[in-house]
Amino acid sequence: MKKHLKKIVIALIVVFILIQFFPTHRNENKELLPTDFSKVYDVPENIHVMLKNACYDCHSNNTKYPWYNKIQPVSWFLENHIAEAKEELNFSEFGNYSAKKQNHKLDEIIDEVKEGEMPLKGYKLMHSEAKFSDEERKQFLSYFQKIMK
Numbered sequence: 001m002k003k004h005l006k007k008i009v010i011a012l013i014v015v016f017i018l019i020q021f022f023p024t025h026r027n028e029n030k031e032l033l034p035t036d037f038s039k040v041y042d043v044p045e046n047i048h049v050m051l052k053n054a055c056y057d058c059h060s061n062n063t064k065y066p067w068y069n070k071i072q073p074v075s076w077f078l079e080n081h082i083a084e085a086k087e088e089l090n091f092s093e094f095g096n097y098s099a100k101k102q103n104h105k106l107d108e109i110i111d112e113v114k115e116g117e118m119p120l121k122g123y124k125l126m127h128s129e130a131k132f133s134d135e136e137r138k139q140f141l142s143y144f145q146k147i148m149k
């Protein structure tokens with residue numbers, strides 16, 4: 001039994017080392033697209049900073065990666081997560097959405113932030129700058145309510 005365990009542990013270590021060599025896609029597109037939310041709407045600086053700190057890592061074409069993204073399978077996990085998030089909402093390509101869809105997304109953003117669903121809990125644990133104070137949440141919500149048609 002002990003012998004088996006040792007083999008299993010060695011096999012796991014080997015797999016762990018091997019997967020470090022798998023290439024991963026990085027969500028990094030340095031240019032600021034004309035369809036970026038900040039180009040389509042008049043976004044005050046404080047709101048822009050909140051979006052960048054709390055949303056853009058998952059909901060845009062530019063992620064600021066943490067150091068642990070260099071470790072597999074973390075990198076795969078984050079990549080999946082980002083792809084899923086961008087499918088729902090991509091601030092970099094917000095201008096490509098129809099007027100109706102933009103409005104619908106604004107409504108969803110308000111809901112998610114009001115209910116404290118976004119940014120995701122796990123993300124807030126790792127990124128203290130993504131936690132909104134009550135005052136920041138108020139500013140955030142009132143801005144989005146203002147631009148919604």
Ligand code: HEC
Pocket residue numbers: 051054055056057058059081082084085088089105108109112113118119120123
């Ligand atoms: C750590 C990654 C991450 C961060 C940071 C994040 N989101 Fe998300 N978001 C997701 C994922 C994944 C989904 C899709 C799955 C889901 O709905 O949980 C999503 C879904 C959404 C949706 C669609 C919800 C629906 O009704 O289906 C909205 C709107 C949204 N996020 C807004 C935001 C806003 C606004 C912020 C910043 C305040 C933010 N998110 C920060 C990962 C993230």
